[in-house]
Amino acid sequence: MDEQSFFKRLNSLCTSKEILYFLSSLEVMSDTMASGALQKISELEVDDNGLKNPALLENEVFRALCFQFEFESSKLSNTGLLNALQALINLRVDPQSTLMTALLSESEERLGRGQLTAEHLCALGESLLELEGPSSATLEQIVNHMQERDINSWSPREIVMVYKILEVTVREGKQWQSLLNRLNGVTLRAVSQLSPNFVSVILNSLVVLHQTRAVLLVTALCKHSVQHVPYFTDHELVNVLEAFLYFGQKMQIFTEALERHVPKSIHTMHPQTVSKVMQYCCKKMILSKPIFDAVAEGFISSADRLTTDQIAAYVIPFGTLNYLPPSASSLFRKLETVLHTRLRHFQPHTLLNLLHSCVLIQRYPINFLPKIFSPYFLQKLQAQPPGLNRVVMSQLTQLFLTVTLECPFYEGPKLLSKYQVKAFPTPQSSLDVHLFKRVKTGLLDLLKKRIYFASEVSTPYFYVVDIEIKLDEEGFVLPAAQLEEVHRRIALCVDGQNRFCAHSHNLLGEEAIKQRHLQLLGYEVVQIPFFEIESLQNTRKIADYLHKKIFPCTYGLSN
Secondary structure, X not given: OOHHHHHHHHXXXXXXXXXXXXXXXXXXXXXXXXXXXXXXXXXXXXXXXXXXXXXXXXXHHHHHHHHHHHXXXXXXXXXXXXXXXHHHHHOXXXXXXXXXXXXXXXXXXXXXXXXXXXXXXXXXXXXXXXXHHHHOOHHHHHHHHHHHOOHHHOOHHHHHHHHHHHHHHHHOOOOOHHHHHHHHHHHHHHHHHOOHHHHHHHHHHHHHOOOOOXXXXXXXXXXXXXXXXXXXXXXXXXXXXXXXXXOOOXXXXXXXXXXXXXXXXXXXXOHHHHHHHHHHHHHOOOOOHHHHHHHHHHXXXXXXHOOHHHHHHHHHHHHHOOOOOOOHHHHHHHHHHHHHHHHHHOOHHHHHHHHHHHHHOOOOOHHHHHHHOOHHHHHHHHHOOOOOOHHHHHHHHHHHHHHHHHOOOOOOOOOOHHHOOOOOOOOOOOOOHHHHHHHHXXXXXXXXXXHHOEEEEEOOOOOEEEEEEEEOOOOOEEOOOOOOOOOEEEXXXXXXXXXXXXXXXXXXXXXXXXXXHHHHOOEEEEEEEHHHHOOOOOHHHHHHHHHHHHOOOOOOOOO
16 A cells, blocks of 8 residues: 555544454554554554553554564664654653654764754654653753754754754753754744744743743744634643733734633633733733633632632733722632631741732632631731741731721731831832922912822821822811811822823722722822822813813812
8 A cells, every 4th residue: 555545544533443354454564653553553542641541552463563663773764763652652652662662763863974854853853852851861862953054944843843953952051052043043944834832832942941032933933823812722821921021012902802802711710821821911001801700710619629829810800900890799708718718728928819819809818817816827927938027927917907007996906016017018000200299380370389299108007199189177278287277188199101001090908908998097088089180281270170170169279
C-alpha cells in the first residue's frame, strides 16, 4: 500500500484496536507509515490522566512494531525515527527501556553529525523536554544547530519550539539574547499565522525570558490574541492574561472579547482562570460589569469547590473597584456561609485582604472581626510575609475605624493602638498634581487669599484631606490656621483619574470609603472630579465652578 492510501485509511480509524488490526493485515510498510500509526494510537489512547489502556503496550502487533524500531533504528528515516520517539514518549513507554535508549542514542548521533533539518531538530527538542526536562544537555546542542539554519524559513511550529527550548536553557543560566532578537523579529512577521496555542506559548516564553524590549512583538501578539479569546484553553488564557499583566498591556478590544467570553463560559471555566481574569481586571482597574456580574453568579454556585485563594481572588476585586453586582445579597450571604465553615483554612493575610475588601463596599464582617483583632491572629499576621508592614496595619486600622463609625453596635475586641497607623498610605489615590494645582488656583481666585484654605491636611482620624476650608457659625470662611469658633469643616476631594476605575466615573473602593468616613467624622465632603473640571479653560471658569460646588448659597462671599 502506498503512503497516501495508508494515511487516508489510518485517519478513518477511530480506535487503537482497529489500527492494530489494520497493521496486522499489511505485509510491508515504511518506517514513516509505522511511526504515523504509533502517533495516531498515542492521540487516541492518551488523555490528561495518562494512558487509558496500559494493556495496549503488551499487544502482539504493538510489540512487533517496537521490536522493529529498536533493532533497525540506524536504518530509519529522520521522520520515522523522531515521530516514533515522540509517540512512544506520549504512550509512557519506560524511558530506561532498551527501545527508548536505542531511539534516543540514534537521534543524538544524527544530531552530532548535523543530519537533522530544523523541523527534525524541533521534534527532537520536544521529545527531550518531555522526557528529560530542562536538565537535558542535548538541548543546548539543538539551539546551536538551529542558529546555523536560515531562521527566516522556520515554520510557526519551529519558532514555538525554539522559544520553549530557550526558555529552559536560559533558566539554566545560558545567554541567547542575539538569537532571541532574531527570533523575535521573525515571529513578528509570522504573528498572523499563529494558532491560539502558539500565541499563548510564545507570550509565556517572552514573560519567562524577560523580553521587555520586544515591544512591537508583544503588542502584535496581544492584539492577535483578541480573536482567539473564545478558543483558548483555560491554561492558554491564563498565560495570555499573565503576559498582559507582565508587559503592562491594556486593550479595550481585549476587554470586550473577555466580556463576550466570560459570561458564556463562567460555569465551565477553571476557577484558576476566573481568578486570573479578576486579577487582570483588578490590576488594570477595569470595572467590567458583564464580567463581574458573571463571576458573582459563578461564585454563588461554585464557592464550596473553590480554594481559599480562589475565594479571595473572586471577591476582593468587587471591593477594590467599588462595585456591588445585582446578586450582591446572595454573593455575600454565600461568602459568609463559606467563611463560617472554612475560616481556619484561610492564610492570615488572605483573610485580612478579603474582609478589608468587604468593608470598602459597606459589607461588614462583624462575626469575624473578633478573630482579626485577637492577639493570636495578629501574631500570625506578623509571622508570615509580608508581616505587619504599613499596608497591613492600614487595613487593620481601616477595619477598626469602619466598625467604630459604621457599626456602633459592635462590642467585640478593639484593635490595640500599637497596631494602628497614624495616617493611611494612599498610593492608588495619590493626588493628581496638575488637577490639584488648577483647583488651588481657582480657589485663590474665589477666596482672594491663600490663608483661607489648607492643602493636604492630616486629620486625627488617619485620613489626609486634599483641601480643607473652615467656616464659622454664620458661614463665613475662617483662616485655615484658626482653631477657635470653627463651626463647619469642608473637605474638598480633588479626584483625578487615578482615583476612578479605568474609563469610568466609578470611584475606587479606597477613595469611596475615605469620603464616606470623612462625612461620618463631621466633614462636609465636596467632590471635585476630574471629568467636571477638565473642560474648564481658565481660572475664572474654575472659580465659578468651585463657587457653585462649595458655596451654593454664597456663604460669606462677596463678588
